[in-house]
Amino acid sequence: MQDLFEQIAQRPYGHGLPPRCYTDDRFLRLETDSILQHEWHCVGRVDEVPEVGDYFTIDILSEPLIVVRKSETEIAVLSNVCRHRGMPVAEGSGNTQRFRCPYHAWTYTLDGKLRAAPLVPKDQLQKNCALPEFQSRCWQGFIFFCMAEESIWPGDSKDNQSLKHLEAHVANYHMGSMHSAIHFTEVWDCNWKSLVENFLDGYHLSVVHPETLHHLTPTSLCKKVTGSGSFTAYTANYAGTAPARENHHPSLSAEQARQSQLFCVFPALIASVSADTLVYLALHPQSADKVSVKWGLSTFEENLPEEEKRKRIEKWQKINEEDHKILKRLHTGLKSSRAGTGPLAGENFEGTLSDFHHYLVSKLDAETECCA
Ligand code: FES
Ligand SMILES: [Fe+2]
Incomplete structure (x- = not known):
């Protein structure tokens, strides 16, 4: 593992993690010992x-x-x-x-x-x-x-681990009072971090989702939100031609009603909240190659007509299928002996990945030192 730590430490500024971080079960064991067993899921x-x-x-x-x-x-x-x-x-x-x-x-x-x-x-x-x-x-x-008795919930922390910024950012959407419509559990054929990164990456929206998302939230309108040590987020602004969402909490501003907020509570809850819909994916790694995904959809409306509910669920099933397909293919590439990483796109498109990597590396540091 020492050579991998050196690759992580020496990666050029603004680059992603070395591919082996996504394919090596020994690295997952290290993540489990130093991060996953101590964090909130x-x-x-x-x-x-x-x-x-x-x-x-x-x-x-x-x-x-x-x-x-x-x-x-x-x-x-x-x-x-x-x-x-x-x-x-x-x-x-x-x-x-x-x-x-x-x-x-x-x-x-x-x-x-x-x-x-x-x-x-x-x-x-x-x-x-x-x-x-x-x-x-x-x-x-x-x-x-x-799992860890000594771990403090990040929302109670006073330092930069705080979730307060995220709470303020999404407060007007009132996620806590949305109504669960459905949830599924699936196994995706990729590393758990690839799925976190994919969800945080506005860069892929127009390419991977040309029919489901590009006309609503094109890559070009994505805007990164300032994160903390415990979360990262971006705003997907709606295209001018995207239909208005009529049902939403009265506290939501006109601007917020034309945005989706995508965020990750580190390490492994990813979610998208809009005026009328919350979709979350709770990731539970099984191996370097597989992650169990509990995903669910909640609606602002308490008694949404079945037909509308079905439409929203089918739309998100399609989006998730598109993402699963691309991530499965990505995983094949990451396993190659020639796999490498280039520079990430600008702050608004992949800046969230840098926040995530910074979080991971900071949590791995202590372990790295004791392995050295
Ligand atoms: S009662 Fe025997 S294993 Fe539970
Ligand atoms: Fe996607």
Whole structure:
């Protein structure tokens, strides 16, 4: 890995990361140890679990999780691993008053406490028989969790890790009160960082999406937003001929109603919010070559007619298909022994990639030093 660190450190100013960062499983292990296990990951939206007892399961970084509304005001992210002999306790999603392990029927309450362990004498049950609860936070309607106990939610940080600038930038869109219409989980055949970069890159819009996006948000109108150590963003301004979005929150300005805000909360939540639609992709790396993508679409309108809802979902399915196809092809190129990186385009088109790379490299630094 040392030679790769040297390539990263010595890359020319304004260039991307060396291709091996996207293809080498050892690099993903390093990212996992030094970044992913310490950072906050989006698991879904708050309105996926509106009622007490609503839950869904998800695996992130080989960690099986239960996301459950344990009370009217609290959502918990619990380990989905039975304390008896390690069986995942819950599957899929639903509503329940208790989690009953399918193996020997140990039963847990919604906040993870052990309620029953058939035939095991009470005095043999240790205190740590509850399902461990991870740190979690709700932000703008997203649910985040973190595996590391010591990590601080970036929104609580006072330094440049703060999410405050992003909150101010997207405040008028009121993402937290948008309504989930649908969500899917897919596996994309590319490195997770390629997908983050692709989403942050206004440079590709007119080329990769000539029919779905170019006439609405052409590359030439993209404008970078000043980021921080915990996010980056850009504004996709609408072409003059793009139709107006009529339904939106009254606090939105006329200018904001003709923009989409695309952002990444580092490391791996990417989202686009417009006047009437929020689309997010929560990325969960599986290997250097594969990333699990939970993507969802929310609408400003609470009861959008089915036909309109279907149109919006189909449009985003098409955009995602176009991106997946191009990223699959990119991954083939990145694996070549001759792969290299040229200069990034200007600030407004790929400046967000530089923010992302700066974040990654700063988080890898400590690890680099201990490997040296
Ligand atoms: S593994 Fe869960 S009760 Fe035995
Ligand atoms: Fe795209």
